[in-house]
Amino acid sequence: MSGFLYIEQESFxxxxxxxxxxxxxxxxxxxxxxxxxPLYMLALWAIAIxxxxxxxxxxxxxxxxxxxxxxxxxxxxxxATFTREGAPLFALGAISFTREGIxxxxxxxxxxxxxxxxxxxxIASTPIEDLYYGLVKLGVPFPVSFALxxxxxxxxxFSESAAAILQAQKSRGLKVxxxxxxxxxxxxxxxxxxxxxxxxxxxxxxxxxxxxxxxxKTKRTSWIEFKFSRRDWLLLGLCLALDACCIGxxxxxxxxxxxxxxx
Amino acid sequence: MVRAVHAEGLRFRYRRGxxxxxxxxxxxxxxxxxxxxxxxxGAGKSSFLLCLDRIIxxxxxxxxxGALEILSENISGKSTYELASQIGLVLQDFESQLFxxxxxxxxxxxxxxxxxxxxxxxxxxxxxxAAVGMQSFRDRAPESLxxxxxxxxxxxxxxxxxPEIMAFDEATTDLDPLGREQVRSVIRDLKKQGRTIIIVDxxxxxLAAADRISILSGGKILTSGPADRMLSDPGMLIANGIRxxxxxxxxxALKISPVEIDPGKAAKIFKAGNISPDARALAQIAERxxxxxxxxxxxxxxxxxxxxxxxxxxxxxxxxxxxxxxxxVIGQNGSGKTTLVxxxxxxxxxxxxxxxxxxxxxxxxxxxxxxREIGFVFQNPDHQIFQSRVFDxxxxxxxxxxxxxxxxxxxxxxxxxxxxxxxxxxxxPFLMTKGERxxxxxxxxxSADPQVLILDEPTTGLDYTxxxxxxDLLAELNRQGRTIIIITHxxxxxxxxxxxxxxMSGGKKLVDGGVREVFSRPEILKQASLIPPExxxxxxxxxFPFLRVExxxxxxxxxx
Numbered sequence: 023m024s025g026f027l028y029i030e031q032e033s034f035x036x037x038x039x040x041x042x043x044x045x046x047x048x049x050x051x052x053x054x055x056x057x058x059x060p061l062y063m064l065a066l067w068a069i070a071i072x073x074x075x076x077x078x079x080x081x082x083x084x085x086x087x088x089x090x091x092x093x094x095x096x097x098x099x100x101x102a103t104f105t106r107e108g109a110p111l112f113a114l115g116a117i118s119f120t121r122e123g124i125x126x127x128x129x130x131x132x133x134x135x136x137x138x139x140x141x142x143x144x145i146a147s148t149p150i151e152d153l154y155y156g157l158v159k160l161g162v163p164f165p166v167s168f169a170l171x172x173x174x175x176x177x178x179x180f181s182e183s184a185a186a187i188l189q190a191q192k193s194r195g196l197k198v199x200x201x202x203x204x205x206x207x208x209x210x211x212x213x214x215x216x217x218x219x220x221x222x223x224x225x226x227x228x229x230x231x232x233x234x235x236x237x238x239k240t241k242r243t244s245w246i247e248f249k250f251s252r253r254d255w256l257l258l259g260l261c262l263a264l265d266a267c268c269i270g271x272x273x274x275x276x277x278x279x280x281x282x283x284x285x
Numbered sequence: 286m287v288r289a290v291h292a293e294g295l296r297f298r299y300r301r302g303x304x305x306x307x308x309x310x311x312x313x314x315x316x317x318x319x320x321x322x323x324x325x326x327g328a329g330k331s332s333f334l335l336c337l338d339r340i341i342x343x344x345x346x347x348x349x350x351g352a353l354e355i356l357s358e359n360i361s362g363k364s365t366y367e368l369a370s371q372i373g374l375v376l377q378d379f380e381s382q383l384f385x386x387x388x389x390x391x392x393x394x395x396x397x398x399x400x401x402x403x404x405x406x407x408x409x410x411x412x413x414x415a416a417v418g419m420q421s422f423r424d425r426a427p428e429s430l431x432x433x434x435x436x437x438x439x440x441x442x443x444x445x446x447x448p449e450i451m452a453f454d455e456a457t458t459d460l461d462p463l464g465r466e467q468v469r470s471v472i473r474d475l476k477k478q479g480r481t482i483i484i485v486d487x488x489x490x491x492l493a494a495a496d497r498i499s500i501l502s503g504g505k506i507l508t509s510g511p512a513d514r515m516l517s518d519p520g521m522l523i524a525n526g527i528r529x530x531x532x533x534x535x536x537x538a539l540k541i542s543p544v545e546i547d548p549g550k551a552a553k554i555f556k557a558g559n560i561s562p563d564a565r566a567l568a569q570i571a572e573r574x575x576x577x578x579x580x581x582x583x584x585x586x587x588x589x590x591x592x593x594x595x596x597x598x599x600x601x602x603x604x605x606x607x608x609x610x611x612x613x614v615i616g617q618n619g620s621g622k623t624t625l626v627x628x629x630x631x632x633x634x635x636x637x638x639x640x641x642x643x644x645x646x647x648x649x650x651x652x653x654x655x656x657r658e659i660g661f662v663f664q665n666p667d668h669q670i671f672q673s674r675v676f677d678x679x680x681x682x683x684x685x686x687x688x689x690x691x692x693x694x695x696x697x698x699x700x701x702x703x704x705x706x707x708x709x710x711x712x713x714p715f716l717m718t719k720g721e722r723x724x725x726x727x728x729x730x731x732s733a734d735p736q737v738l739i740l741d742e743p744t745t746g747l748d749y750t751x752x753x754x755x756x757d758l759l760a761e762l763n764r765q766g767r768t769i770i771i772i773t774h775x776x777x778x779x780x781x782x783x784x785x786x787x788x789m790s791g792g793k794k795l796v797d798g799g800v801r802e803v804f805s806r807p808e809i810l811k812q813a814s815l816i817p818p819e820x821x822x823x824x825x826x827x828x829f830p831f832l833r834v835e836x837x838x839x840x841x842x843x844x845x
Contacts, residue, residue, distance in 0.1 A: 028386055030386065030426055149385075149386035149387070150384070150385070150386060151385060151386065151387075151390050172384060175384050179380070183668070186663065186665075186668050187668045187669070189627075189632050189663070190661075190663045190668045190669040191669060192632070192652045192653050192656075193630060193632065193652060193653075193656050193660070193661035193663075193730070194653075194656055194669070194681055194682040194685060194729065194730060194733065195653045195654075195656045195657070195681075195682050195685030195686050195733065196653060196681075196685060197653050197685070210671070211671045211681065212671075213671075214671035214672075215667060215668050215669060215670065215671050218667060218715075219665075219667055219668065222667070223378075223380075223381050226376060226378045226381035226382075227381045227382075227384065228344070229335075229340050229344065229374075229376065230374075230376060230381055230382040230439075232338075232340060232343075232344065232365040232366060232369075233338055233340070233365065233369055233373070233374040233443070234369060234394055234395040234398065234442060234443065234446060235366045235369040235370070235395050235398035235399050235446055236366060236394075236398055237364070237365075237366045237398075238366040238367075238369075238398045238399060238400070240398075240399060240400035241400050242397055242398060242400055243396075243397050243400050243401060243402065243403070243406065244397055245389070245390065245393035245396070245397055245403075245406055245410070246390070
């Protein structure tokens with residue numbers, strides 16, 4: 023299993039300035055938040071596809087597909103269940119579903135998925151060193167940037183030790199199946215060792231960091247260097263244009279379920 | 286004159302610790318000197334190292350007192366990062382010391398923190414990678430490296446801060462034999478270049494690089510002396526939880542001095558004195574090893590395993606394990622040992638081929654059910670311990686199998702007795718020592734009363750006394766009729782305890798058979814980058830592959 027979410031492969035996005043990528047990510051989030059109609063979301067997804075190819079984001083998506091689908095599906099179900107406005111379409115027991123509710127839920131699930139996907143494209147093409155370099159250049163203090171970047175590094179480490187712990191408990195007769203409550207209960211024998219081994223790892227890591235001069239008062243230098251190039255400006259220009267379009271549509275009342283200002 | 290390290294009356298108690306971790310420790314070390322620190326687990330070795338760059342008391346809270354000078358400078362009140370360019374610390378857990386996506390970035394991390402300019406940084410990175418022989422690895426992802434390479438990279442990333450003193454805290458403990466030798470060779474090179482070195486190690490092979498060895502006990506220095514003299518004193522070493530070199534044990538038992546630690550040279554001394562093993566004694570030893578084997582219990586048939594990443598971890602392994610066997614599976618990391626044994630109870634499913642247990646094919650769906658017949662103890666006891674009472678931890682498996690309360694109580698008592706933890710039902714496992722937690726992990730698998738017990742590196746990270754304790758326990762379980770399968774890097778341990786050995790390399794089984802038979806073929810072991818234990822190497826020179834020091838003593842004492 024790969025220890026990183028970052029995909030170790032040359033790509034167009036990999037060579038871009040990390041600060042530019044961070045701003046671009048924020049800009050596409052703004053675009054996505056302007057609209058919520060599923061059809062418009064699908065149009066935005068059409069833009070996401072080349073981004074996925076240029077950044078190897080699809081490779082990371084393939085690795086996390088179940089988590090990704092679960093999050094999108096959960097979002098859909100929640101919005102569809104709790105949106106009351108609009109004409110009722112059908113009912114399941116006491117819960118009735120409306121046309122607007124379904125549309126709104128579909129739009130929101132697509133939007134959440136889209137934002138997650140852009141996030142994946144970013145993570146897949148940005149090693150953690152580039153991430154904290156980019157954040158520092160944007161004025162975020164180094165310790166904060168470093169801690170944030172490192173959290174991405176720790177996710178796969180924790181999931182690896184969780185897998186080992188699951189095997190250990192299964193060998194002692196633990197059954198992870200049955201109804202959701204029983205399942206939740208059976209995760210207790212896993213959570214304690216996972217939590218403790220994570221704590222131990224973080225403790226060791228912080229010792230190793232300090233012993234290598236982390237936190238020194240001198241101004242930190244950087245071995246990696248990026249220069250803002252025409253490609254970076256191009257990316258930012260495209261993202262700004264996208265924002266302008268989405269904001270314009272929103273002002274004109276397009277792209278949202280139920281017209282002006284949403285449902 | 287500038288002294289490298291000078292400590293006076295160091296005392297430290299961890300905030301929640303029961304006793305003093307350091308109890309008035311005095312210590313002195315000259316520049317350019319290499320000192321080995323050894324002693325039982327909990328003797329204070331690691332705590333002392335953590336004081337040297339003030340991780341104690343800056344990060345580990347507790348009561349700290351005493352005076353400490355590094356390079357003749359009092360360091361009280363200093364920050365850890367200020368000391369980073371004077372003393373470099375390499376830890377046991379190499380995974381946690383690396384966090385970059387490219388090797389050179391891990392090395393650059395220290396110089397970046399010091400705010401060095403590009404030119405100086407480039408020089409430091411080049412020098413540090415060259416010092417550990419990894420210049421060609423600079424663009425590699427650290428996660429793709431072997432354990433030994435990772436630890437060498439961790440050493441380079443500390444060297445890049447150009448510290449005069451290098452301290453190694455059990456830096457080879459988690460490595461396979463090949464990785465250990467790589468790291469030890471780096472340490473020897475650093476010593477040759479005149480660096481001041483501190484090595485904390487349980488193994489005599491690691492301590493041998495030191496000029497002087499200090500033994501710690503109860504948080505202070507018990508005794509100190511030249512390395513060759515200290516390593517020639519088996520009684521003192523054993524009393525302090527350190528494994529003595531096997532040749533030192535042999536010479537001492539036969540009352541021959543001076544001790545020669547190198548097996549080849551030792552054999553020459555015996556030959557020069559015209560001393561050869563007694564033929565009758567050898568016949569007895571060989572006869573004792575002939576044990577009738579039981580019926581076939583597990584049959585591994587053309588087993589192949591390909592991980593989802595495409596890595597072919599097993600390539601057609603055949604193996605027969607019979608009831609009552611004590612099998613040691615040996616080989617380097619990545620040779621397929623763990624993948625192989627995880628098929629035996631269904632933790633992994635075969636890509637091709639399969640495993641038959643008692644005539645029935647083992648499948649992944651059967652893991653939790655098979656736990657009653659095949660117990661699996663994982664390498665790290667902390668990956669399974671989760672209860673706050675020893676009793677509940679041990680009762681977890683029998684409860685899962687739906688046994689009645691009185692039955693569970695009986696099983697737990699029996700299991701705890703077997704592992705030497707009787708009557709400790711109410712203790713908190715997290716407050717126990719690593720050795721005790723390892724034995725508790727074994728008890729918590731034994732309580733399901735399995736006939737087969739698989740253990741993945743059961744002695745890693747334990748001191749000599751604890752290692753023997755765990756292995757004596759397994760020997761006892763084996764005598765009671767249980768089949769024992771261990772994965773181990775520790776060949777002397779396999780030689781002393783196992784009845785059979787299987788050698789893995791590159792996903793293939795190179796050979797399996799009786800331990801004596803396997804260990805008397807150094808050329809096959811060499812293919813797996815393994816070398817037989819010292820006593821066996823000595824024995825092969827003398828014409829008979831000894832597995833234990835006692836065997837050599839009994840065969841030689843009449844003649845010497």
